Amino acid sequence: MGLVPGFCLFPLLFLRSRSALAAENLFLRKQLGLFRERKVKPRLPDDSTRWLMAALSRLFNWRDALVVVKPETLIRWHRKGFRLFWRYKSKPSGRPPLPLSIRELIRAMAADNITWSEERIANELKLKLGISVSPRTVGKYIRRQGSRHPDPNQRWLTFIKNHAGSIVACDFCTVVTANFRILYVLVVMEIGRRSILHTNVTAHPTAEWTLQQLREALLPEGPHRYLIHDNDSIFSRELDNKIADLGVTVMRTPLRSPLANCYCERLVGTLRRECLDFVIPLGERHLRQVVREFGDYYNGARVHMSLGPGVPASTRVLPSPGDDRHAMPTGHCVSSKQVLGGLHHEYFLESVAA
Numbered sequence: 001m002g003l004v005p006g007f008c009l010f011p012l013l014f015l016r017s018r019s020a021l022a023a024e025n026l027f028l029r030k031q032l033g034l035f036r037e038r039k040v041k042p043r044l045p046d047d048s049t050r051w052l053m054a055a056l057s058r059l060f061n062w063r064d065a066l067v068v069v070k071p072e073t074l075i076r077w078h079r080k081g082f083r084l085f086w087r088y089k090s091k092p093s094g095r096p097p098l099p100l101s102i103r104e105l106i107r108a109m110a111a112d113n114i115t116w117s118e119e120r121i122a123n124e125l126k127l128k129l130g131i132s133v134s135p136r137t138v139g140k141y142i143r144r145q146g147s148r149h150p151d152p153n154q155r156w157l158t159f160i161k162n163h164a165g166s167i168v169a170c171d172f173c174t175v176v177t178a179n180f181r182i183l184y185v186l187v188v189m190e191i192g193r194r195s196i197l198h199t200n201v202t203a204h205p206t207a208e209w210t211l212q213q214l215r216e217a218l219l220p221e222g223p224h225r226y227l228i229h230d231n232d233s234i235f236s237r238e239l240d241n242k243i244a245d246l247g248v249t250v251m252r253t254p255l256r257s258p259l260a261n262c263y264c265e266r267l268v269g270t271l272r273r274e275c276l277d278f279v280i281p282l283g284e285r286h287l288r289q290v291v292r293e294f295g296d297y298y299n300g301a302r303v304h305m306s307l308g309p310g311v312p313a314s315t316r317v318l319p320s321p322g323d324d325r326h327a328m329p330t331g332h333c334v335s336s337k338q339v340l341g342g343l344h345h346e347y348f349l350e351s352v353a354a
Helices: 003-009 018-035 047-056 071-089 100-112 118-128 135-145 152-162 207-217 237-244 258-274 284-300
Strands: 167-176 182-190 195-202 226-229 249-252 332-339 344-351
Touching: 018 047, 047 071, 100 118, 100 135, 118 135, 167 207, 167 258, 182 207, 182 258, 182 284, 195 207, 195 284, 207 237, 226 258, 237 249, 258 284, 284 332
Parallel strands: 167 226, 226 249
Antiparallel strands: 167 182, 182 195, 332 344
8 A cells, every 4th residue: 555655646757847856856865965874963954055955945845855854944044045145135336346456555555654644645556656546445445454553573673774873782692611511602793784892701691790791892982872682680670770871772672582682693693503513612711712703704704695795894805896797806816714713714805916
């Protein structure tokens, strides 16, 4: 008896449209896809499955084919899709947005120039770049960006670049001698010329010793007006107050911010990579001699890319470029001088006797 209803319904399949049969087949397949593995918790339908089942339900009588969810759930999916559709159709059109590249340019100009107004940015775009944008449009994209203040590191680096000639930075590094004794090397540099102003070595760094070294580096009549150092306990408040009596403003770097004193940190790294990593000091006196010899080479002969390239305080006359860039000046030959026992070499032109 159970086969009779199915046998009687079989001829009715030929009376249904091909699209309805295909829709019902796909409808059932999507439901069976949720139960592909046995003894596994059925997967929840995603939005694409809900949309497809709601769309296919319009092509046939879906109530007899629905298995995995209740009819009320399918109707709710259909209503949700209908609301999303009309929300898309009812959204305000307005003016089309500016190209992405121009929007990014407006945001970059607003972040890089915190004092510029919307009208100033619009005029800059129109006059310098030929891009006609109204100030109100500029303000719209600036407000979407949020805060207009640039990154604090950028403002700090801007201050460093504008006052590099009057800023001095200092830092300590440790060195282990041949008899496993720990020594401390103090390096004081001028950021503008990238030159080493003062170096010294001690086994017991104190605030009094550090103050005396800074007094030797910071001359009262010198051009230096700012001193940067970290929050090491050696740099005490009393030391900062006595440095301020010399007319120098002390600026402490924030905690765990090595980039705030990046130039001196780079100098310490250069001192290690190009000198201390290849030398085992025998004692405090030997280390002081090595550091001072490297400092003379660093200031007078080592080429610095940040200077153009250039040398901070060269004692030799640098030749001017000639017409042929691959030919040496006539009447000269190349000579070299060993530095640190041959670890480095200084090359220069020397006149040849006629």
